[in-house]
Amino acid sequence: METLLFLAAAVRISVPYALAALGASINERGGVINIALEGMMLHGALAYTLGAFWTGSAWIGVGAAVLAGVLTGALHALVTVRLRADQITSGLGINLLAVGLTKFVLKAVFDSSSNSSRVAGLPEWHLPLLSRLPALGPVLSTPLVLITAALVVGGQWLVFRSVFGLRLRVMGERPEAAAALGLSVERVRSAGVLISGALAGLAGAWLASEQHSFTDGMTGGRGYIALAAMIVGKWSPLGAAAACLLFGGAEALQISLQGSAFPSELLQMMPYLVTMLALAGFIGRAVAPRAIGIPSDPEKDA
């Protein structure tokens, strides 16, 4: 029972990580680095809050969050894929923009620099059997938990089994070969970034829905943890989701150890240390797609 409750807590914490890390695996497979996850999530969280605040409907909030994520992705795609500017710098710029923009809107709409009014959260889904399970029932009645699980499985299929996934992976490995086949590097890479934006926006919706409000900087570095999970998961949706569960477990442990003598800050460092070890090749080799970070459009380069 204790273990199951712990697992339920870990799953809950992992949801936003898993969504954003799934998106990151998709766009990085296409050869675009996405450090902008944090900003996409923050925009998604604010959009959820505004949508739910103005309409009273949590699901409209979710739609707004996904839209905000897609728009943020479109900005990243415009700068990096269309205009071929540096992908890392663009991501950092977008994250900085999100910090300022969300606070600016918060002040303009809610007249507060720190938090919004209270808004509706997503209602539970009571499914037969699943909802009755001991300890895990509540978490399995949470719509976004189920949707996330489905998206992760679907994402794995999309990347490794679908035609789109094949094209995406070619863009990440040998864009010049893809262009020679007549595929548009710009279109496929941009699609990857937009999907990533939608998923990160959804992650933001989860955060705001759980908390029933938006608070300034509420993503708290979760976009970067998702990026780390994607690396530890070796750029595969299922692997990334497993890494998210590991990181979520460490966070759940941190919460349950609060007040004990064990320094929680050391657990807090765990995801980052694991990622550095993975990058250095101590936990299997984490190798990025070959053409990642390289702005490419062979048609225009030629």
Next chain:
Amino acid sequence: MSEQAPPAAAAAARPRPWRGALLAGAGPFLSVALALAVGALFILAIGERPGEIYALMLRESLGTGYGLGQTLFRATPLIFTGLAVALGFRAGLFNIGAEGQITLGALAAALTGVALAAWPWPLLLPACLLAAALAGGLWGALPGALKARFGAHEVINTIMLNFIAFALVSWLGHFVFQPATVRTAAIGPGAELPRLERLWGALHGAPANAALPLALIGAAATFVLLFRTRRGYALRAVGLNAPAAEYGGIAIGATQTLAMALSGAMAGLGGVNFVLGYKHFFEQGFSGGAGFIGIAVALLGRNHPVGVTVAALFFGALAYGGLVINARVPKELVEILQALVILIAICVQGALERMARRLP
């Protein structure tokens, strides 16, 4: 791929290299102008007049002695972090870890200033500066060495090390912070950097301090290192073309590690502006994102020490200008402007360079 024009055309057009340089050099100014133009839309959206708001920012941040002192105070750490990022870029490395490095540098300076509080200033001040440079330098050298040894990407590692640094400071805080606060005890008087108002009365009341001349020395030293020494040549060669540099006998790994160590040391020194020059203690969250804004500073300053210094002054003025207008327009306008400058600069610079290459 060849860009060479046929001889006849070249003779007719005559090479005019300054046109290309001018075009590329216009990038930073054009970027700032475009960012301010987009920022004006946000001001309009809030129901204010952009012209008035920008004029107010300019007047209050550069037009009065006190405002200038505030601007210089905010520009000081940005010179350090801008130089840090520029040093990395020159070696072909992207140091996103300046935020962690400045944090640890500041903490090290403060702890040294507290532990050796009784020392006289000619010993204590250098000890504190050394501690800041060492702490930041080690935190920077680590991703440099990981890159050199394992090929691990420095961008991810510096991001990870930022978060590890923040957690480390929280943990160390249990032992070194004053009870129920997030700040250390005060440093010894010998470690305090004097305020500039003592030299120049017009700055009266503003926190600008002797960390500014230190930053300018840092910029001069960076210039000499990069453009007048053998090591600086090696560093730039690795940044421009690593395989060619290796063929020329330069040890790539050692050069990358050194570049990241120097970059981290520079960022670490940025912490002394607050700790030794202003509050005289370390406080969690003191930096106000100076490490991240350093990326914008290096970008706008085109990785040149002089450009970095000018760009730091611009962002310093922007930071103080935001506080001035806060009653009329949310001060977050400044964060939006900073981000817009970054996003626009990378697009504009690329476009201008492509245009410059096409010039006859």
